[in-house]
Every structure is written in structure tokens, then in C-alpha cells.
Amino acid sequence: MRIVVLAGGIGGARFLRGLQKALGDDAPDTSITVIGNTGDDIHLFGLKVCPDLDTVMYTLGGGINEEQGWGRKDETFRVKEELAAYGVGPEWFGLGDRDFATHIVRTQMLGAGYPLSAVTEALCERWKPGVRLLPMSDDRIETHVAVDVDGERKAIHFQEYWVRMRASVPAQAVVPVGADQAKPAPGVLEAIAEADVVLFPPSNPVVSVGTILAVPGIREAIADAGVPVVGLSPIVGDAPVRGMADKVLAAVGVESNAAAVAEHYGSGLLDGWLVDTVDAGVVERVESAGIRCRAVPLMMTDLDATARMAREALDLAEEVRV
Amino acid sequence: MRIVVLAGGIGGARFLRGLQKALGDDAPDTSITVIGNTGDDIHLFGLKVCPDLDTVMYTLGGGINEEQGWGRKDETFRVKEELAAYGVGPEWFGLGDRDFATHIVRTQMLGAGYPLSAVTEALCERWKPGVRLLPMSDDRIETHVAVDVDGERKAIHFQEYWVRMRASVPAQAVVPVGADQAKPAPGVLEAIAEADVVLFPPSNPVVSVGTILAVPGIREAIADAGVPVVGLSPIVGDAPVRGMADKVLAAVGVESNAAAVAEHYGSGLLDGWLVDTVDAGVVERVESAGIRCRAVPLMMTDLDATARMAREALDLAEEVRV
Numbered sequence: 009m010r011i012v013v014l015a016g017g018i019g020g021a022r023f024l025r026g027l028q029k030a031l032g033d034d035a036p037d038t039s040i041t042v043i044g045n046t047g048d049d050i051h052l053f054g055l056k057v058c059p060d061l062d063t064v065m066y067t068l069g070g071g072i073n074e075e076q077g078w079g080r081k082d083e084t085f086r087v088k089e090e091l092a093a094y095g096v097g098p099e100w101f102g103l104g105d106r107d108f109a110t111h112i113v114r115t116q117m118l119g120a121g122y123p124l125s126a127v128t129e130a131l132c133e134r135w136k137p138g139v140r141l142l143p144m145s146d147d148r149i150e151t152h153v154a155v156d157v158d159g160e161r162k163a164i165h166f167q168e169y170w171v172r173m174r175a176s177v178p179a180q181a182v183v184p185v186g187a188d189q190a191k192p193a194p195g196v197l198e199a200i201a202e203a204d205v206v207l208f209p210p211s212n213p214v215v216s217v218g219t220i221l222a223v224p225g226i227r228e229a230i231a232d233a234g235v236p237v238v239g240l241s242p243i244v245g246d247a248p249v250r251g252m253a254d255k256v257l258a259a260v261g262v263e264s265n266a267a268a269v270a271e272h273y274g275s276g277l278l279d280g281w282l283v284d285t286v287d288a289g290v291v292e293r294v295e296s297a298g299i300r301c302r303a304v305p306l307m308m309t310d311l312d313a314t315a316r317m318a319r320e321a322l323d324l325a326e327e328v329r330v
Numbered sequence: 331m332r333i334v335v336l337a338g339g340i341g342g343a344r345f346l347r348g349l350q351k352a353l354g355d356d357a358p359d360t361s362i363t364v365i366g367n368t369g370d371d372i373h374l375f376g377l378k379v380c381p382d383l384d385t386v387m388y389t390l391g392g393g394i395n396e397e398q399g400w401g402r403k404d405e406t407f408r409v410k411e412e413l414a415a416y417g418v419g420p421e422w423f424g425l426g427d428r429d430f431a432t433h434i435v436r437t438q439m440l441g442a443g444y445p446l447s448a449v450t451e452a453l454c455e456r457w458k459p460g461v462r463l464l465p466m467s468d469d470r471i472e473t474h475v476a477v478d479v480d481g482e483r484k485a486i487h488f489q490e491y492w493v494r495m496r497a498s499v500p501a502q503a504v505v506p507v508g509a510d511q512a513k514p515a516p517g518v519l520e521a522i523a524e525a526d527v528v529l530f531p532p533s534n535p536v537v538s539v540g541t542i543l544a545v546p547g548i549r550e551a552i553a554d555a556g557v558p559v560v561g562l563s564p565i566v567g568d569a570p571v572r573g574m575a576d577k578v579l580a581a582v583g584v585e586s587n588a589a590a591v592a593e594h595y596g597s598g599l600l601d602g603w604l605v606d607t608v609d610a611g612v613v614e615r616v617e618s619a620g621i622r623c624r625a626v627p628l629m630m631t632d633l634d635a636t637a638r639m640a641r642e643a644l645d646l647a648e649e650v651r652v
Contacts, residue, residue, distance in 0.1 A: 054438035083406055090431030094456050096438075105427050108466050109412030116376035116418075 012203040016216025018077035023065035023209035026314025040139040041199040047151035049217035055111040069135025080106040097188030145192035154181040175252040179259035236325035238280035241266035280324040334525040338538025340399035343389035347529035348636025362461040363521040369473035369541035377433040391457030402428040422494040469512035476503040497574040501581035530561030558647035560602035563588035602646040
């Protein structure tokens with residue numbers, strides 16, 4: 009079975025680890041291709057940083073800081089402290105010494121002419137994540153967020169909105185700058201075309217999965233693949249399980265609840281949708297929108313719970329397979 | 331008094347500290363301009379590394395690793411270890427985490443379009459070395475060394491010869507690649523023209539001072555300045571005080587002794603020359619070449635000894651001033 013997963017950062021990475029656990033070690037005929045969001049990539053200190061790709065790579069490769077969900081474990085911050093001593097920021101973005109090495113290697117390879125997909129493959133030779141990790145595109149795409157500050161609207165980088173401002177003001181608009189001119193990275197459309205199932209983890213539907221779908225060709229390829237497409241709600245009750253998805257959902261006119269997110273993806277794209285048991289009341293609403301829906305526990309409290317979620321998603325995929 | 335010093339790395343930096351000590355804190359009318367060698371600059375991991383400029387900056391700014399004479403004190407090597415884990419080298423060049431920050435800032439500024447002289451000035455705003463530190467040129471110059479390996483002659487970067495090979499094979503030639511097309515950095519010729527004295531510290535006469543003199547215009551400006559030019563021998567007895575100057579002197583056909591180095595600079599450039607007391611026997615030979623010579627202790631064993639050397643150099647400059 010060939011599984012394609014559209015992944016953002018922490019939520020996507022943790023779901024993938026559960027999926028690997030659900031499939032077990034003896035699944036030689038199963039392959040997972042991850043299409044990773046690059047809209048939150050950012051240039052810092054002249055280096056190319058790909059937070060979502062790295063979170064997937066570090067999480068599946070055993071290098072992640074488990075507590076915070078991003079960055080390297082046993083991390084130190086000597087380089088960042090020195091940069092601050094030079095008066096060079098931003099200080100609000102937590103780049104550790106070990107993490108810096110990844111960005112130095114990536115930037116050097118990009119500078120030598122390798123596309124991001126080749127660089128990601130090279131980095132994964134070390135981490136051996138057990139999945140094929142593809143950036144959604146080799147072209148530069150940057151998610152910008154329009155915010156009103158002191159009565160003035162301005163567009164800022166997603167990381168500035170998310171990390172520096174902690175999404176403390178409403179997002180007026182979310183724009184994946186450059187997406188309209190971008191092409192899917194080599195292998196992306198082929199993986200979708202050859203997939204037996206496509207999964208949307210409980211990642212942010214706007215700035216993670218939504219950005220991937222904004223790359224021309226990807227949404228259409230998934231809709232046309234003729235295989236089950238199943239998603240898991242990142243909203244449980246009226247709030248995101250983690251992160252601040254509600255802040256950016258409002259910007260695209262979507263209510264912050266499990267049914268509204270499913271309707272946002274739409275039955276043209278989505279065949280099945282998992283909501284948490286506390287949201288069992290919306291199952292009927294989702295199904296009336298033409299999307300098969302099940303209510304199951306959706307809290308990724310530990311690896312076993314996450315594996316059960318992944319198993320439920322695969323089961324729902326088989327149920328909707330025609 | 332305006333003093334111009336041509337400096338390489340460790341020897342030049344330590345001499346400069348002695349010179350500052352010799353001049354004392356209450357020398358408001360004295361300024362030191364350092365023209366630093368950039369021929370040993372190297373691109374590592376996509377970053378621009380300027381070992382000699384940084385050694386001067388760290389030494390005079392209080393950030394140097396005193397024991398080894400280069401690099402930062404209290405240094406760690408997390409980034410380098412991670413780069414090695416990615417299989418990315420070279421491992422033979424010791425870049426520490428704190429040091430990396432300097433190269434990241436420099437590379438980012440160069441990428442933004444600032445010339446090396448402006449970058450160096452910006453870095454010195456933090457370190458406050460108490461001298462005006464100018465790179466010899468904003469243009470890229472790389473000292474290459476021709477060596478015979480397995481019967482084949484090849485040109486390698488100076489750092490590879492010096493650091494990786496520890497100068498273990500004879501240098502057949504030393505070539506400052508790019509020097510013939512380079513221009514002195516802004517301020518270099520002006521500083522020389524306005525100098526009251528020019529000093530050559532006991533730096534390597536081939537790959538440090540020699541490379542600076544290879545930038546078209548600098549040698550001529552010093553020769554034409556009409557002010558005392560005084561040097562200190564880096565060779566004591568038949569051996570370099572530190573480093574492996576003898577290895578590269580042979581490549582330019584110069585014997586490894588204090589008199590031969592003075593003759594190599596020549597009386598057209600040099601007005602005065604200090605040799606160590608153990609080399610008192612060569613004073614007559616140097617003076618017969620038209621260069622005033624004194625034998626004084628030349629071992630930079632501590633700051634006071636180094637300050638006395640600097641004072642001797644300044645005294646000799648006054649003696650030869652016409």
C-alpha cells in the first residue's frame with residue numbers, strides 16, 4: 009500500500025510516527041510519501057530554514073526535542089547568543105547550535121545549485137526517517153499574514169506572526185506568496201497519482217495543508233487520483249488540539265469547529281473525516297456534506313493513541329474505497 | 331603619531347597588543363591602523379572565514395583563546411560535530427560555535443552587498459579592538475601553495491597546506507591568486523600616505539606580510555611614504571619563532587635566517603630591522619644591505635616583553651627618521 013501524507017510541522021510529524029507504528033515493522037509492501045509544507049520556510053542570518061520539513065525529519069529520525077515538539081534534543085544556543093552579541097537578530101526565533109548545522113548544510117547545497125528536494129533527500133540520508141520526504145515545491149513560497157497594527161494593515165512573514173507575535177492579533181488574510189507561480193517538486197504529482205490512499209493529518213488546515221494544496225496541480229491531482237482521501241480534524245471541541253489554528257481559520261472565513269474544517273476542504277477533495285468523540289454531534293452535518301465521518305479519540309497523547317488514530321484513518325479509507 | 335601595521339594572524343595580533351601596551355592608555359594623539367592579510371581567507375560550509383582578521387579582532391577585543399592563539403575562548407564545537415554527522419567537512423579546520431556566529435554575520439553582510447571592509451568595521455563595533463582594522467583588499471585573494479604529492483604537482487589552498495598538511499611537504503611555490511587584479515581596500519592607501527611610521531610585526535614574511543605587499547599599490551605606497559618602515563624578524567636563530575615560516579621562505583628562495591628576511595624585503599622598502607639578540611652576528615650584514623639593524627630580545631613571551639619589542643621598533647623608527 010502506498011500512502012501519501014500532506015504534513016505540516018509538529019502535528020503532522022507526530023501523526024506520521026503513529027502511522028508508522030500502526031503499520032508495524034513488517035509492512036514491506038507499504039511505503040509512505042510525505043509532502044511537506046514549505047510555506048513557513050524563512051531566511052534567517054542568510055540561512056535557509058525549513059521548520060516543517062525539519063520537524064518531520066527530526067521527529068521520525070529520532071533527533072527531535074520531544075518536549076517542545078520542534079528543534080533538536082540536547083540543544084545549546086551558543087551561536088544564537090553570539091549573534092545577539094553582534095546585535096544580529098531576530099532573537100525570537102529559537103535556532104540551536106545543532107539545528108544551525110542543518111541550515112548551514114542546506115544553504116550550502118542550495119547555493120551550489122541543488123534544488124530543495126535534492127537537499128532534503130541528502131539530509132534524510134543521515135536521519136533515515138523511514139518515509140520519502142518531499143517538499144511540496146522546489147520554488148520559493150512564503151506564507152504571509154496580513155495584520156492590522158496601530159491602525160495600519162501590513163503583511164508579515166508567517167513565522168513573525170506565529171512565533172514572535174504568538175498570533176496575538178487577528179489574521180486578516182493568509183497568502184502563500186509565490187504559490188501561484190510554483191510547481192510541485194519532482195515526485196509529488198507522481199506519488200499522488202500512484203497512491204492507494206491520501207491522508208491529511210491533524211495539521212493546520214490553512215497554513216500547513218492549505219498551503220500545500222495551494223501549489224497549482226496538487227489539489228487537482230488529489231481530487232483526480234480516484235483513491236480514498238481521509239483527514240483528521242485538528243479541532244477538538246471548539247479549539248485546536250495544539251497551536252493556534254483558530255486564528256488563521258477566521259482569516260479564511262471558516263468557523264473553528266471540526267465540521268467547518270471538513271466543509272472547507274469539501275467533498276470534492278475529502279472522502280472521509282475523523283472527528284473526536286466529543287464532536288460526535290457533528291458527524292451528521294459532515295456526512296450531509298458528502299463526506300463519510302467517524303467520531304473516534306483524536307488526542308495524540310502518546311504513540312499508542314496516535315497509532316490508533318492512524319489505524320482509524322486507514323480503516324475509514326478502506327470503508328470509503330469504491 | 332599615526333602608526334600603520336601590516337598584520338598576519340597570531341604573531342601580528344600579539345605584537346599589536348604589545349604595541350598598544352607600549353603606547354599606554356594616555357596616548358590620545360596616537361592612532362593605529364592595521365592592514366590585515368586576507369590571503370588566508372577561505373570559504374567553509376558556504377561561509378566566508380577570515381582567520382587573520384578575526385585573530386586580530388579577537389585578540390585585541392579580549393575574545394581570543396589565549397592558549398592556541400586563534401579562535402574564541404570558552405569555545406564549543408556543536409555545529410562542527412553536527413556537520414560531521416551529515417558527512418560535511420572539512421573536519422581539519424577548527425571552527426567553534428562562537429566563531430561560527432562571526433562567519434554567519436560576515437557572510438550575511440557580504441551577501442547583502444557590503445564590502446569586506448564595511449563588514450570588518452561592523453564586526454569591530456562589537457569587539458572594539460582599539461585599532462582601525464582594514465582588510466588589505468575588498469577583492470577576493472586566495473593564497474595557494476604548489477606542492478608535489480605522489481609525484482604530481484598541484485595547487486592547494488594555503489589553509490589546506492598549513493592546517494591540514496601541517497606544512498609537511500615542501501612548498502614549491504606560493505601564489506596569492508587574484509592579487510594582481512585586486513585593489514587595496516578603501517582607506518589603506520590613505521592610511522599609509524598619512525602614516526608617521528609603518529611597522530612589519532614578526533608575521534610570516536611570505537604568506538602574511540608578503541601577501542599584503544602583493545596587492546598592487548601597497549608596496550609602492552609604503553616605499554613612497556617617506557616615513558620610517560621598521561620590521562621585526564619572525565626568525566630567531568635558524569627557526570621561526572612560531573609557525574612554519576621556513577617552509578614557505580624556501581619556496582621564494584629565501585634562507586631561513588633573520589638577515590635573509592630583511593634582504594628579502596629590501597632597503598627600498600625597509601629602513602630598520604630588529605633581530606633577536608641571538609642573531610647579533612647578522613647586524614652588520616643587514617646594515618651593509620642599507621637597513622639599520624638592532625639586536626634586541628624578540629621573544630613575545632608575555633605582554634611586557636612584547637611591549638618592549640614594540641618600543642624598540644618605535645625607537646628605531648625615530649633613529650632612522652631623516
